[in-house]
Amino acid sequence: MTIRVMLISPAMNAALREARFDGDAPLDRSGRELAEAAAGAVPEAGTHLSGPSTRCLGTAAALGLAAVVTEPALAGWDLGRWTGRRLDEVGAAEPAEVAAWLGDPSAAPHGGESLRDLVGRTGGYLDTLQGPGGGSGGGVLAVVEPSVVRAAVVHGLRLPLEAFWRLDVAPLSLTELAGRSGRWNVRLGRPLTAATPGPSAD
Numbered sequence: 001m002t003i004r005v006m007l008i009s010p011a012m013n014a015a016l017r018e019a020r021f022d023g024d025a026p027l028d029r030s031g032r033e034l035a036e037a038a039a040g041a042v043p044e045a046g047t048h049l050s051g052p053s054t055r056c057l058g059t060a061a062a063l064g065l066a067a068v069v070t071e072p073a074l075a076g077w078d079l080g081r082w083t084g085r086r087l088d089e090v091g092a093a094e095p096a097e098v099a100a101w102l103g104d105p106s107a108a109p110h111g112g113e114s115l116r117d118l119v120g121r122t123g124g125y126l127d128t129l130q131g132p133g134g135g136s137g138g139g140v141l142a143v144v145e146p147s148v149v150r151a152a153v154v155h156g157l158r159l160p161l162e163a164f165w166r167l168d169v170a171p172l173s174l175t176e177l178a179g180r181s182g183r184w185n186v187r188l189g190r191p192l193t194a195a196t197p198g199p200s201a202d
Helices: 029-037 054-062 087-093 095-103 115-126 146-156 161-166
Strands: 003-008 047-050 140-143 173-180 183-191
Touching: 003 146, 029 054, 047 054, 054 140, 087 095, 115 146, 115 161, 146 161, 146 173, 146 183
Parallel strands: 003 140, 047 140
Antiparallel strands: 003 173, 173 183
16 A cells, blocks of 8 residues: 655754754744745645654644644654754764764764664654555645654665765755655655645555
8 A cells, every 4th residue: 555655844943043953942933934834835634743842843833734643753863962962062072973973874872863773763654654645635744853854765765874964854845755665756855835746656
């Protein structure tokens, strides 16, 4: 059975503007207003999900999504003791640990999840989904952190884990996966203000 999975990255907040490992900061005023303005561009879906972060839940609310279910399996990347700190601060204080984190997908010097663990968790959840195909009103729409979108693309296209670092996910962009476990087609992120026709799958 095929399914359409639509992933929306949350709107901007202060942590993202400061290149900070997000410590669950809420949307700022600008991010909330942009999300509210994009509400009319959100595609229909049979199921609405959100990652558990304040930023994801706030974006889902601003987009006007109804009956949103919080999904722990779609939580953002657990970066342990680095959470809430700026990347440049961590790089200056722990250069060897940051180098290991960037260079080894199995490394978790911060005490949280490794990149391998993140992709495995995200991909494992995607592969368990069952539901209607990509018709109007069907499929799953989830507001998730950019790290989860990137992990989903890496998993869906069976890319090397290192490709995660080469993927950029803009705030309030839509990435679509259509298919089934082991065979996903991906339509990469586009602003919600653009037309959003569904992808095809076989």
